[in-house]
Amino acid sequence: MKFKTTPYHHDLLKDTDRLAVFYEAIEQYDSNTDLAYDLGCGSGVLSYFLSSMFEEVISIEADFKAFKCAEENLASFDNVKVINGDVLEHEFTRTADLIVCEMLDTALIDEEEIPVLNYARRFLKDGGRIIPQGIINTVELVNMQRHHIHWDEEAEYDVLSDEVAYSQFNFSDDIDPEFSSNFTLKANKDALLNGLKITTYTILDDDIIAGPLPMLNPPLMIPLDEKRVRVNDFIHVEIKYSMGKGIESIKTRYL
Ligand SMILES: C[S@@+](CC[C@H](N)C(=O)[O-])C[C@H]1O[C@@H](n2cnc3c(N)ncnc32)[C@H](O)[C@@H]1O
Numbered sequence: 001m002k003f004k005t006t007p008y009h010h011d012l013l014k015d016t017d018r019l020a021v022f023y024e025a026i027e028q029y030d031s032n033t034d035l036a037y038d039l040g041c042g043s044g045v046l047s048y049f050l051s052s053m054f055e056e057v058i059s060i061e062a063d064f065k066a067f068k069c070a071e072e073n074l075a076s077f078d079n080v081k082v083i084n085g086d087v088l089e090h091e092f093t094r095t096a097d098l099i100v101c102e103m104l105d106t107a108l109i110d111e112e113e114i115p116v117l118n119y120a121r122r123f124l125k126d127g128g129r130i131i132p133q134g135i136i137n138t139v140e141l142v143n144m145q146r147h148h149i150h151w152d153e154e155a156e157y158d159v160l161s162d163e164v165a166y167s168q169f170n171f172s173d174d175i176d177p178e179f180s181s182n183f184t185l186k187a188n189k190d191a192l193l194n195g196l197k198i199t200t201y202t203i204l205d206d207d208i209i210a211g212p213l214p215m216l217n218p219p220l221m222i223p224l225d226e227k228r229v230r231v232n233d234f235i236h237v238e239i240k241y242s243m244g245k246g247i248e249s250i251k252t253r254y255l
Contacts, residue, residue: 001048004069009043015215022046022102025131025204029053035094037123039087039101039116044070044080046100051077054098062086087116092123099124100131101171106151106200106212106220107137107241108169109250114177114243121174129205134170135217136201136209138163141185141235144195144221149247151218152197160193160229161185166239177243182255184236187229196222196237196252224252 003013012018026049033054038047041059043066050057057080061067067084074080083090099120103113117130124130141161144152166183169175187193200217202210212218222239229235236255241247 003043003045003073005043006065006069009066012042012215013045015213018213018216019045021204021208021210023049025208026050026053028205029098033097035096036098036100037096039099039120040103041070041082042066044073044082046102047074047080050100051080055079060085060087060090088119095123095125097125097128098131104202104217106217107198108135108243109241110247112244114175117171118174130171131204132171133203133205134168135203136165137167138165138199139183140197141187141193142195142197143192147194147223149250150221152221153214153218157197157221160187160189160191163199179243180238180240182236182238184234187231187233187235190230192226193224193229193235194226195224198222222250222252
């Protein structure tokens, strides 16, 4: 099937590994399940996967151009309804068996996954499920070449510590978007420390965990004040951010 898309949603479609993990998680449903919501449906590709498993799919997209593409792409599927609007303002009238919400970004800081799920979760049936199920975030000390917050797909950094998990979220739980964590990492060489690398692992379902992909949570690089470190030094850091409020909300400091 050929999809009409915006340039951004075209990049999302080109990441076939991203599509594959969502497809695998969705196809585990028995066909003829009642109702699924696809929140932030973009070009409608995940709604297309859902359409053969669910009697009805309701897909919501805030961006008007993406909505028009999804509406056109899914026009021949009588069981899919595409709505243009902000999920946070949508008046849901029914509960669903499944919510698919792919508003992911590294550590869920820049997109509205958490505010949207905190609102939409109440429109899930008892025993209903959410795809993805959750995420795990890890952190490493780095020396990075660019001294501003950015997503790095090209590995322009030197890793200075082991990778340590610092947070995990299950999307079935109500989640406080105001996040803070203190962690300690051990330097593995003498070097100039100037940043953190955050990696997000996406738990699609019980059997599928996706690591970073070009269009699914590429590593997020966050500057720290420069500090000379020696091998085996323990580095204590605090990080705070507001999930859904953007990367400008990130604050770090040494403890
Ligand atoms: C990462 S894209 C994923 C698109 C599509 N689900 C896919 O997997 O290809 C996230 C989409 O969510 C939409 N979005 C973000 N916040 C939204 C909100 N509050 N209400 C509705 N759509 C939203 C964006 O416009 C974007 O199209």
